[in-house]
Amino acid sequence: MLVIATIGPSTNEKLILRDIIDSGANMIRLNFSHGRLDEFEENINIAKSIKSDIKIMQDLSGSKIRVSDKLPYIIKLYNGEEVFFYGEDSYKKRGYNSAFGSKKIIPLNISKHILNSNKVKSISMKDNTMNFEVLDKTDEWIKTKVIKGGVVRAGKGCNIKGLDRSKIPLSLKDRKDILWGINHNVDVVCQSFVESPSDVKKVKSYIKEVNRNFNPKIWAKVETPIGIKNIDYILKEVDGVVIGRGDLIPEGSIEDTPIYENKVIESCVKNNKEVIVATHLLNSMKNGRKAELPEVESIYNFVNCGVSGFLLAGETSIGKVPIKTVDFLTKIIKKYSKE
Numbered sequence: 035m036l037v038i039a040t041i042g043p044s045t046n047e048k049l050i051l052r053d054i055i056d057s058g059a060n061m062i063r064l065n066f067s068h069g070r071l072d073e074f075e076e077n078i079n080i081a082k083s084i085k086s087d088i089k090i091m092q093d094l095s096g097s098k099i100r101v102s103d104k105l106p107y108i109i110k111l112y113n114g115e116e117v118f119f120y121g122e123d124s125y126k127k128r129g130y131n132s133a134f135g136s137k138k139i140i141p142l143n144i145s146k147h148i149l150n151s152n153k154v155k156s157i158s159m160k161d162n163t164m165n166f167e168v169l170d171k172t173d174e175w176i177k178t179k180v181i182k183g184g185v186v187r188a189g190k191g192c193n194i195k196g197l198d199r200s201k202i203p204l205s206l207k208d209r210k211d212i213l214w215g216i217n218h219n220v221d222v223v224c225q226s227f228v229e230s231p232s233d234v235k236k237v238k239s240y241i242k243e244v245n246r247n248f249n250p251k252i253w254a255k256v257e258t259p260i261g262i263k264n265i266d267y268i269l270k271e272v273d274g275v276v277i278g279r280g281d282l283i284p285e286g287s288i289e290d291t292p293i294y295e296n297k298v299i300e301s302c303v304k305n306n307k308e309v310i311v312a313t314h315l316l317n318s319m320k321n322g323r324k325a326e327l328p329e330v331e332s333i334y335n336f337v338n339c340g341v342s343g344f345l346l347a348g349e350t351s352i353g354k355v356p357i358k359t360v361d362f363l364t365k366i367i368k369k370y371s372k373e
Contacts, residue, residue, distance in 0.1 A: 035367050036310065036343025038063050038091060039360055041077045042351025051077070052084045053357045054350065058364025061089040061222070063345060066211045067098060067191075078218055089222065092215040094237070096226030096255070097202040098281070101159075101190040102141035109138055111183035117166060119157065119176045121146030139175075140186055146174060148201060158193045160184060162284035193284035199229055199258075204236040212240055216248045224276055228254035229261045234271040253308070257281035262294045265301050274308030276345060283314075296339075303340045311336050312345035316363065322354035325362060333363070337370040 039059035045051055062081050064074045081088045102122045111117060117138045120128075125141035142149060150173055157166040157178060164186075166178035208225075215223055225237050234254055241248055254261075254268050257278035261268065269275070277298050283291055295311070302309035315333065318326045333344065344363060350356040 035337075035341075035371065036061050036089075036308075037360060037364055037367065038310065038312075038343060038345040039356070040065055040345070040347050040349075040351040041074075042068070042348075044352050044354075044356045045350050046073070046077070048080050048084075050357065051080055054360050055081065055085050055088060057357055057361040059088075059350075059360050061091055061343075063091045063093055063347075064220075065093050065347075065351070066207075067093070067095045067100075067226075068189075071214055074214075075218065090218070090220045091222040091224055091253075092211065092220040092250075093224045093255070094208050094211055094226055095205065096208065096228070096233070097199045097205075098227055099192040099194055099197065100143045101186060101188055101192065102143045103188045104141055105186075105188045109140065109186040111138065111164070111180050111186060113180055113183050115180045115183070116169070117178050117180055119149065119166075119178060120174065121149045124174045142192060144202065148198070149176065150174075151198065153196065154194055156195060158284045159186065159190055161191075161280060162193065191281075193281060195285060199227060199260075200232075204240060208237070209240060212237065213244060215250070216241065216245045219248075220250055222251045222253055222274075224253040224255055226255045226278065227257050227261070227281070228268055229256075229258055230264050231267050231271045234268065238271070251308075253310070255312070256298060258285040259290070259294070262286075262297055265298050266305075269301060269305050269307050272307065274310065274342065275302055276310045276312050278312050280313035280347065299336075299339050299341060302342075308342040309340075310343050310345050311341055313347045315344055315346060316349050316359050319355055319359040319362065320349040320353040330366060333366060334370050337367060 037058050038061040039054050040063040045054055078090055120141045122141050122143055124146040150171055154168050164184040165181040167181055168176055168178050170177040251273040253274045253276055254272045255276040255278045256262055277295055299309050316325055316329055349359045
């Protein structure tokens with residue numbers, strides 16, 4: 035069974051990465067939404083020097099909505115304030131931060147057409163810990179009220195329920211990252227926010243365009259209700275699926291997430307496809323505490339449902355005890371697999 039560890043600040047050092055691998059991680063995840071290419075190259079070199087056959091997963095950014103990197107400063111938002119969300123093109127047209135006066139403006143990494151062609155009712159950020167209620171919209175912006183505030187900076191992830199991603203093309207960043215993955219012979223290319231077979235076909239087509247001899251496994255990360263709904267069609271184009279619970283919860287709802295999980299796992303097992311459960315596995319250990327019973331029960335149930343593996347995200351990338359977390363997960367997987 036796969037134990038996938040995400041590399042980040044907590045696991046960048048060689049000795050820690052060695053212990054992560056020795057503790058049972060048999061695949062390393064490089065999260066291309068964060069980090070630099072030179073860091074990823076060093077991560078691969080170190081990992082391969084420790085275990086030559088360690089598998090490397092390239093996790094692309096996909097159509098994840100983020101605060102545009104054109105935002106030149108950090109914004110502090112307070113409950114009850116009015117905030118305007120702009121498409122990146124509208125923000126650029128207005129001269130970035132120069133023409134907005136006292137308004138608080140947040141540009142997103144999508145066009146105004148994509149942003150405003152949907153009936154958006156709410157926007158959230160930072161794993162649903164920041165929330166905005168939509169008050170009004172025009173062709174240029176969406177006006178919101180801050181329900182729960184916080185700090186906003188460039189690159190911050192956003193969740194917009196019901197957003198139509200079908201017209202978002204394979205980004206220039208994804209293309210550059212795929213080319214890097216080809217040059218470094220990664221084992222798995224995983225596209226994020228897959229909602230239809232076409233999202234996967236774009237990736238496969240580009241890979242064949244630049245290198246026909248490169249044949250990695252292709253995984254789809256499903257993170258929205260639309261992706262869940264279309265899972266049987268998506269499975270026809272991929273080797274496996276990652277259930278991205280970190281975004282699935284704010285994109286859908288926490289009470290529907292177990293239903294979504296069950297649907298995806300059943301479809302994957304029936305079609306003999308790999309299925310990986312990701313994020314919110316051992317959050318207690320991420321924060322330096324012991325694992326809690328609901329977390330362990332959840333892993334036990336997933337093992338018995340026939341999942342192919344688990345992906346540790348924040349638990350290893352920024353967690354306080356990444357080595358202990360991998361060791362604990364590996365041990366309970368072995369224990370439950372024997373029962």
